[in-house]
Amino acid sequence: MTEHSYQQLGIAVLKTEADSINALIDRIDHKFHTACEMILACKGRIVVTGMGKSGHIGNKIAATLASTGTPAFFMHPGEASHGDLGMITEQDLVIALSNSGEVSEITTLLPLLKRLPVPLISLTGNNQSTLAEMADINLDVGVEKEACPLGLAPTSSTTASLAMGDALAIAVLEARGFTEEDFARSHPGGSLGRRLLLRVKDIMHKDKRIPVVSSDASLKQALLEMSNKGLGMTAVSDSSNHLLGIYTDGDLRRTLDSQADIKTAMVKDYMTPNCVTIDAEQIASEALNLMDNNAINALIVTSKNGEIQGALNMHDLLRAGIV
Helix, strand or coil: CCHHHHHHHHHHHHHHHHHHHHHHHHHCCHHHHHHHHHHHHCCCCEEEEECCHHHHHHHHHHHHHHHCCCCEEECCHHHHCCCHHHHCCCCCEEEEEECCCCCHHHHCCHHHHHHCCCCEEEEECCCCCHHHHHCCEEEECCCCCCCCCCCCCCCHHHHHHHHHHHHHHHHHHHHHCCCHHHHHHCCCCCHHHHHHHCEHHHHCECHHHCCEEECCCEHHHHHHHHHHHCCCEEEEECCCCEEEEEEEHHHHHHHHHCCCCCCCCEHHHCCEECCCEECCCCEHHHHHHHHHHHCCCEEEEECCCCEEEEEEEHHHHHHCCCC
């Protein structure tokens, strides 16, 4: 085998599987619509089952459904005959995968599912199979050929089943009005979850950790506060802790350029008034957008009436995984 031979075989596999997926497009019809409506109407959970490679695909479909707003889990058909069938309630719906539609572990369950009774959607490659005929709706995922040159290893057929499962999940997602925030709630450990669920109040510096000086403070006092708190800036407040402005590293450079006396100059004369602020309840990713849009590296957190509640900078967003 040469390098070119491996490449040609890889390309052939991808083309065969791509053709199998493309063939599904014409099968998105009234049956697909009915299957989506059945899933939406389900008041319980979607129970996905399949044997062998179809089982692995079914497990992925169940995971995709669950993470996109449709409660679902995978049930192994072999274990179902030994007690796991008790997982299914009358409120549930079953999706069964089998390319042949004649796998004994699945067909054994069909009379029992009918007796419960629960709606049954099948994904098969054989529309005349036992599974297809006993299902309420059968979605045809048949393929012309497997990508395996022996025609034995499930390749194109499992890819087609997975793609149809994705089509169902995403169509139902859209119908539910599922949002990014909904997705984040089921993925709190991921980067999307952090961006969409973490709020400014969760990462801001509070209380004594807030760099703040009064308006009658000298520049020297402001610099000491900036150094002690380590955020590269300090808020400037009135006697009621309401924000008057901010003094940053950039303001310091401009102050030095003006040759002001650091010991005697007042911070209020060199601060930036009407500075950009953020509310503690806002999503932390909004703080990133504010910093980017205004070319700044830090923000003061204020209440609606302008009272100082906290502070944060770009490093806080980095540590929180927002950036």
